Amino acid sequence: MEAISRREFFKIGGGVTAGALVFSTSGFEKVLAAPLKSFSLKKRIGEKTSICAYCAAGCGILVATEGNNLISIEGYPEHPINRGGLCSKAQSLYQLRTVNGQLNPRRLTKVLYRAPNSDRWDEKSWEWALGEIAKRIKKTRDDSWIEKDKDGNLVNRTEAVAQLGGSAHDNEECYLITKMNRALGMVYTETQARI
Ligand code: SF4
Known part of the structure; x- marks a missing residue:
């Protein structure tokens, strides 16, 4: 045939x-x-592959764009997980960017920070956010460091910091994240794709 x-x-x-x-x-x-x-087609449409953001299945999608405009999102037929199929949740994926033809006003494009006990969100830069995250991880790690367990075994770990990955992480990203976690002495590493 x-x-x-x-x-x-x-x-x-x-x-x-x-x-x-x-x-x-x-x-x-x-x-x-x-x-x-x-x-x-009068204009060229670009198609890019991506992954559905809604659940741990990690279905493949094809995103069609014209310039900066999102035209359609459909299942990626060659993706090994979904073979082009998408569930009903994925039908609203385009709303992550566009609602009624307009850019979704609720789409976050900047870092927002709510300080402890504050009732509002403040805009921050990525530099500030990454610095804060690093600072807080270091302080929590230092404050909670366990050198030996109750039986005297050398463990060198912290049980006060955990990491949760997402289904959109690829193998290489998971490898690097896990390496970083282990280097920090973190023992609680989990992924949404397994939960
Ligand atoms: S299409 Fe449905 S099943 Fe697949 S990742 Fe998205 S929400 Fe999950």
Whole structure:
């Protein structure tokens, strides 16, 4: 059997559906029997692969863009996890960026910080946020350092800092994160993809 491309498959599928409608309805024959017009793209559309952000399955998606505009998101047929399929949650993925054709006003593009006991969020720079994270990890690690366990075994660890990864982390990122955790003496490392 001759192999057909994905685009050819959808073309044939669309033609079969239109044909079935012509035979099963009356009154709309003229409209439905009109020859199918091909849609010519006037501008180049870029497609990039990414991963659905909503759950631990980590399904692959194809994101179509034109300039800075998001045009569509669909399942990535060659992704080993979902083979092009997406669940109902993923139907709203495009809202992460666009709502009713406008940029989603709730999409966060800056670091926001709420100080202890404060009732508001303040904008901060990435430099400030990364410095704060490093500072707090160091202080917590120093304050909670365990050199020996109760039986006198040398353990050199902290049990006061934990790390939770996400399904969008790839193997290489997980490797680096785990290396960093172990170097810090962290023992509690977990990933959303396993929970
Ligand atoms: S498409 Fe559905 S199952 Fe797949 S990662 Fe997204 S939310 Fe999870």
